[in-house]
Amino acid sequence: MAGRAAVPEVIWARPERTGRGPKPAYTRADIAAAAVRIADAEGLDGVSMRRVAAELGCGTMSLYNYVPRKEDLYELMIDAIGAEHVIQEPSGDWRADMLRNAMETRAIMHRHTWVPRLMSGVYGFSPNSLRYLEHCLECLEPLDLPYATKTELVALLNGVVTTYTSNEIATAERTRSMPWSEEEENAVRIAYLGSQVATGAYPRLAAAFMEQSGPIDLEGVFRRALERVLDAFDPERR
Template sequence: MAGRAAEPEVIWARPERTGRGPKPAYSRADIAAAAVRIADADGLDAVSMRRVAAEIGCGTMSLYNYVPRKEDLYELMVDLISGEYDLSGEPSGDWRADMTDLARQALGIMRRHPWVVRVMSTVYSVSPNALRVLDRVLGSLEGLDVPPGTKLELFGMINGSVMTYVANEQAIAERTRSVPWSAEREEAVRGAYMMSRVMTGEYPHLAALFAQGVAPPDDPEAAFDRMLTRLLDSFEPQG
């Protein structure tokens, strides 16, 4: 007879140590910090149970006593960097200002830890630091007159937008590293090709756009701020 599938488990529901026996040699914070160091230096694919075990100085099989699954390790990592949010003080009373601040903090965290865009998930929203962030979000949104579910949607959309923005930055940076010429030269070549296609008349709406003049790309931070402002505008109560 086939064995019964393992029951789902939340790593945070497991006691880090029991009341009996010697104190564990390593803490979850130690393990998470080691994994984050590896991911920051060499990327997420470099994070393995074997390498994390070597980083903290224990055997690979011993590490499984602390972290049963690779997914649990990712959850510890995401929670650790979620602790980088500055949640000191109280909400300002201006929900837009508070959400703008949290979005910019998220941008900084994801830029410092670029691997996180690959593993960030609502699955990891029950960790201690994630719950602190979510509670701050809800406190900041008390003055926004929309249903509670809409407030959660707003937070989800901000996170998703920041993740997409950072992922695009990463893709551009990776492309730049992989070619032997400058990003400016490639952009010029691609721009010239695009213009040659637009001038064929096959794309009349693009031709009309270029005829009106397209502003050159500006400061990426300004582009981020515009994106965020438009997102927040969409949640302003109407009338």
């Protein structure tokens, strides 16, 4: 494969340019921005080294001089998106700060619906990823727990946000592809579910549905999921 390194390497440990020769025509920021534009417009599957090179107006082999692997390109993209996190001064209320961070992460994922597919610890060492992690740990300063445990809290919270938002994005994409409205689809499914519960074969589900009055508050469900993660680490609530 073109540009394949003989040993594993991290793109951030690789000089953006050597001290010799002419100034490079593109920066990593240029490359990342081009890839993000493509992913936003066409989805992650539309991102390829060839496609990004065309967006920049250079040859594919030239792009490998800047980004040795497609995985490195993904890492540049995640770092570019990480810059959208607004780093605010912690309020002193670690729960409120972490809820705000989680909500912001969800909003970023909705702006860039391909991001959940790339959420991995593999891409967690970029400058903006480290900046965001350090910010979260600063927000958690009032919490009397080891830093390693606080790091687990951040990872678990991000995992919940990623899973929940992935489902939201998938549902929205499916709805857009249907020849009928989401309300019509839900009405048919609810009617079928009601008919099955009415058979008496699912008494516990029937009890659960009886306790539910009106439409499910999806925003409330999301917030409660986040709160329960925080509860698990909160000495005052365990």
